[in-house]
Amino acid sequence: MNDLSNLSWSEARDLLRTWRDDNDRRSEEVLQLWKSVLEYNLNKLGGEKFSVLEQVCLAALDCYQIPTVDYCIKQLSNEFPSSLRVKKYYAMRLEAQECYDDALTVLDSLIKKDETNNAPRKRKISILRAQGKNVEAIKELTEYLKIFMSDIEGWQELSDLYIAEQDYNKAAFCVEELILHNPHNHLLHQRYADIRYTQGGYDNVELARGYYCQALKLNQNNLRALYGVYLTSSSIAASPKCTAQKKKEMLKLVDWALLEIKKRYSVVKDTFTDNNIEERLSVLQIS
């Protein structure tokens, strides 16, 4: 944390840019960078100034630093006086202060002004979620997805909400939709498999195994998928529904996955001499 304050303004800008692109939620660090370096060098940033201001505004909302939020909103609205995007930040400020009703009035007026703008609608859903009204949030979000069907973020949020409500089938459907949008993303395959494995049952675990394998195929460094392959295939092998032929295959897969996991560990740590990995993995298993 301490070396963050010693960065030059261009290093700080680059760091913020990577965090912004990666969607890293490092609000405290962003604020620290802002206060130590960027606040005094804001005009050096050129065209990136406003993206940085937005990022800092979000971070400040996260950490409840209202003066910083006000400063950012003021800077932004000086530049873009009639922008709905900036007005959204007013609503978010109210939201952080837990004035949800006022925030909703602002958001409703924003939606009225521009029906096609999806950002305020998303904020309305987040407000419901912040209030703990998950069921209503789901309802609102499904309505939203009827209008904006190709919104990946919406589908992802909906799957999270369904998981929070333990409705795994519907959550899995949302992730399926995400996979359709982005079939090369190993994380989505892994997520789908996670959900199916959590559901349990022979068929679901079988499905999960397939998706873990696909995730692994897309990215060989995905250790979680490797663990997933191990856990699912050993649970299939142990299931009474499994035929002898299949059991043999599964046991082979188990051996392979274990070997791979051990290899990964030995690369990281040459002195890895732990032979109990099997025992420790079995603790993770759902029986």
Added chain:
Amino acid sequence: MPPSIFHRLILTAGFLSLFHAAYSAAQHRSYLRLNELEFTSLPLDILIQGVTSLFVVMYGVLYIAGDFKEIKASAELENKTWETYRNIPSFYTFNHRGKAFSPQYVQMNSKLQIEEIE
């Protein structure tokens, strides 16, 4: 890798040479027209110059245009984790413990408590 001066020079030289070849070709055509000769093909030296400078330009561009992207579609996602992928800024909620660490929030809280006591 940032483009080095050496590669920039190569690219400039390549382009100059390419333009020179083009100019020479145009000159050759006008020479033929003035002498009322029939056009068969370009002289060998212009041809060689043109082709060589094309390769020189290609070499320079390869180093200046920036790094190549991986051909695999999933290559960019290789180092991403679920933790950053699942994080969606437009659905952030602020109703979490982050507030408790802020000095301003404590003030508000204690104000509420004071009001309650009153």
